[in-house]
Amino acid sequence: xxxxxxxxxxxxxxxxxxxxxxxxxxxxxxxxxxxxxxxxxxxxxxxxxxxxxxxxxxxxxxxxxxxxxxxxxxxxxxxxxxxxxxxxxxxxxxxxxxxxxxxxxxxxxxxxxxxxxxxxxxxxxxxxxxxxxxxxxxxxxxxxxxxxxxxxxxxxxxxxxxxxxxxxxxxxxxxxxxxxxxxxxxxxxxxxxxxxxxxxxxxxxxxxxxxxxxxxxxxxxxxxxxxxxxxxxxx
Numbered sequence: 001x002x003x004x005x006x007x008x009x010x011x012x013x014x015x016x017x018x019x020x021x022x023x024x025x026x027x028x029x030x031x032x033x034x035x036x037x038x039x040x041x042x043x044x045x046x047x048x049x050x051x052x053x054x055x056x057x058x059x060x061x062x063x064x065x066x067x068x069x070x071x072x073x074x075x076x077x078x079x080x081x082x083x084x085x086x087x088x089x090x091x092x093x094x095x096x097x098x099x100x101x102x103x104x105x106x107x108x109x110x111x112x113x114x115x116x117x118x119x120x121x122x123x124x125x126x127x128x129x130x131x132x133x134x135x136x137x138x139x140x141x142x143x144x145x146x147x148x149x150x151x152x153x154x155x156x157x158x159x160x161x162x163x164x165x166x167x168x169x170x171x172x173x174x175x176x177x178x179x180x181x182x183x184x185x186x187x188x189x190x191x192x193x194x195x196x197x198x199x200x201x202x203x204x205x206x207x208x209x210x211x212x213x214x215x216x217x218x219x220x221x222x223x224x225x226x227x228x229x230x231x232x233x234x235x
Contacts, residue, residue, distance in 0.1 A: 029209035031200040032125065036189040038213060040127045040134075042072075045087075045098045045106030046205050049120040052089040052096040052218070058115045059087060059098055059105050060222035067218035068231035075101045075219060077230070084224030088217035093206040095123075103223045109147070112139045123203055125196075134192060136199055138163070150195040151188070154180045167198045 032044075047055045057063050067089075075086050078101075085103030089096065098106065105111040107126040116122040116139040126135040133149040138158070146163040148156040153168055168174040171194055173181050183191045199205070211217055219231065 031197070031206050033193045033196045033200060034209050035125070035127070035196065035207070036193045038209070041076075041101075041129050043100040043104035043107050043124060043126045044207065045100060045104075045112070045115065046095040046123040046125075046203070047097075047115055047120055048095045048122075049118075050096055052091050052098070055096040055098050055115065056087060056089050056220040056222070059100070059111070059220075060085070061087070061220035065220065066228075067220055068228055069216035070219035070231055071216050072099070072101075072213060074216075074231060075099075078102075078226040078228070080226065081224055084226045085222040086219055086226060087222050088212075088219050090208070090211065090217050092208055093204055095203075095205050097205075097207060099207075099212060099217070100222070105222055107135070107137075109137060109139070109144050112137055113142050113144055116140050117142045121203075123199070123205060125199070136195070138203075150192045151182075152180070153195065154178070164198055164202055167202055168195075171195075171198050173198065 045055065045059065047058070050058070070088060072088070075088055078084060078086050083103055085100060085105065087098040087100045089098045091097065100106055104126070106115070106124045112122050112124050119141060121140045122138070124135075124137045126137075128134055133151045135147065135149050137147040138145050144158045145160040146156060146158040148161075153173055156162070165174065173194055175181060181191065181194075208215075221228075
C-alpha cells in the first residue's frame, strides 16, 4: 500500500481527509493547536500532579532559585552558549508547563520519565525545528507510554503505543487501511494541527498564547550558566 493517501480518502469516522483538514483551519488561542501558527521553536513540557516550581526542578533548575520574569525574546537572548537551557514556567488547565529554550531536557525520554515519577503525568511537545517532524511523548509513573512523530503516526513507541489509536482514527489521521493521512505541502501545518488537536483533547492540555508569545513568565535556568543581569529588574 503506498504511503501517499489521496486527498479524498475517508477517515475512520467517514469524513473525507480534506474535510477534516478544513475543520481544523479554525485554530484558537487556547489549547496547543495554535503552535503551528506561531514561530514554534521551543519545546513544551507539561506535568500534571506537581507545581510549576517542582517541574522546573525536575527539569534541572536549582530549588528555590530566583525566577525573574521574561518574555520569549528575552529568554532566547540568554542563549549565548550551546549548553545553555532556560525555561519559562506556568500553569494552565490543571497542568504545569515549561516552555524550554536552547538545551531542552524535557525532550529526552529519560528526563520525561523522571519528571513523571511518583504518580505524575508528563507530556512533551518538541517542534524539532531543524529535524522534523515535531514529536509527541507521554510518560506516567516513570514509564514512557506513548511517543510518535506528528504526521508520521503510524510508527509509535512506548509500552502503550496504541494509547491514542481510537482518537487518531476518529480524527481521520489513521485510515482504515492502517496508513496515515498525508496532505500536500500547502496543508502541512493544518495536518500537524490535526494531530495536536487529538493530543490536546485527550490530555486536556492548553497553553495561554498571549502569555507565551507576548507576556512575561517566571524564568529558570535548567542547564549552563547564562547571565541573568538583563532580567534583574524583572524579579
